[in-house]
Amino acid sequence: MTDRPDDVPRPPEKDAGAEPAISLRGLTKTFGDFTAVDGIDLDVPRGQIFGFLGPNGSGKTTTIRMLTGTLRPRAGTARVLGVDVVRHPDRVKRRIGYMSQKFALFEDMTVDENLRFYAGVYDLPAERFAAQREYVLRMADLVGREDELTRNLSVGWRQRLALGAATIHSPELLFLDEPTSGVDPVARRQFWDLLYDLASRGVTLFVTTHYMDEAAHCNRLAFIYRGRIIADGSPSEIRSEHMDQRILDISTPDVDAVLPWLEAADDVQEAYLSGASLHAVVAADSPLTPAALTGRLAAAGFARPDVVEVPATIEDVFVNLVARHR
């Protein structure tokens, strides 16, 4: 990696042989006697959508703050785009972008003024801003709304504007901390289309989310729990390697009565509502078949139980992992 001056714009690099976008070894952060991030190792390849998952308070945001150079680790190394971000946070700041669930937009400024503000933060030359502005407005579908006050935009529009502002300087790596929190399903889908577009242009995306359907859209995932990485891999690797349970899906009109019955059954490890049906989690080697469970439910007097085995979702794996590491 050559050390180029920070103010020279460059296109995102697609070189597969390049150093990973992010490389962490033993990264640790403590607050008083609380260890928020506990010696994590992680490599994020370039050009990928990388999902960083974990329960609330497990260290996701703390990790991102160390990677963006806003928080100093207690120990360990963090290389971001080939730069030691602990020693040289300023060398990487112009090459990365950041967007959180709290969009950092000025509500009393127009769309255009917000974009201009962020271009100013990154000292974007005028001609480069003109080109980027054009791209961002088209991407975010904000053409014709340049002069609207940001506060008058719906959440979906604001979210796309925030993404536009976070990418106005064409970063090579974009951190997205719960970018779709509280956004409606249609707007979430449109937002993910934009993320795919960025990824296809070679931008590396580091995303945290609590929507497990979004996690399945990522190329790779890492699960962090109590400051430690407890699993990582592609979504299908995660599903096949970290699931030591089977899931039985039960459709019944008696959801309220069947749920406590399942919770009390000895060979059912966990039972929960999944959409309109119930899921019973059993050990991988449990002899309990869908037919056997149907029979037992019918014998217990429940009407029309319909039981099928279903593949584990990323959400099932998430819950399973947390339960095992508790």
Place this chain on the structure above:
Amino acid sequence: MPALPTTPAPPPGADAIRARGLRRTFGDTVAVDGLDLDVPTGAVFGLLGPDGAGKSTLIRMLATVLAPTAGEATVFGHSVVTERDAVTPRIGYMSQRFSMYPDLSVAENMEFFATIRGVGRADRRTRARQLLEGMGLDEFTTRQAQFLSGGMKQKLMLATTLMHRPDLLLLDEPTTGVDPVSRREFWRILAGLHADGRTVLVATPYMDEAERCTHIAFLDGGRIRQHGTPDEIKAKVPGRLLEVTAADPRAAMAVVDGVAGVTSAHLLGDVVRVLWDGAGDPAPTLASALAAAGVRDVGVRPVAPDMETVFAYLADPSTRAADAEPEVAAS
């Protein structure tokens, strides 16, 4: 989750919430536009709709914190405008804003809100422990609220809302930013409240949560466009839903989107959900279109309609004109 201790629940049958012609404007903006709503006692009633549909404004009026511009609303028979004192002790309202004391600890916030809601001293500690354990907050009781992560703040607010065992819970996107494990715990708590006869009105952007409601209403432009049970609402979407799996789901989505008879296609995780309203058997049609386009490892199977598809259908501007008049479903 242990059963929650009970106080007598209100009698079933009566409406927990009844609104007629409810309207609220902010300057020139009409947030809620002459809305009628009946929420039966004991329902878990989900409010869905695009951002800016009026969900929060509706909830704030029902919680007595925002006065309607016109129309009326009652909670357990009491007006939210003229009988606020009769309404507030029976409701628990959780807003989207973080409304805890930042410099008090988790335990102190619980204690404080229990006290102002008149929860007896003996009861307070047990109940606080149960709720905090149920939400995975028991390790953080001494942490100041301002140092909680986003999702933990949500859970703390919900816990304080439940301390006085309200008959009606008004929850405005309570699980936004909450992790999957805690979201399950949270819905287990709601299931317990439902079994106990309490009424829940919950706005949510999560379609799997909408599936768990006994009733749902779809809001748009400050009005209720559809309401009924999840099954009734699903039945309103014309066509059949299919699930397509493929080595490259995005490529598969692009292909099926262009097939005649396909109304919409979207990615749900790593599968493509396809709404088909054409003639004939869709499975072979889709499979051959995908094979012709060189998409590998293709599987096509019919699936039951899901709320995500329903939401996308109802929120699509091209379908709005078709059913502009809200249909009243029997409940």
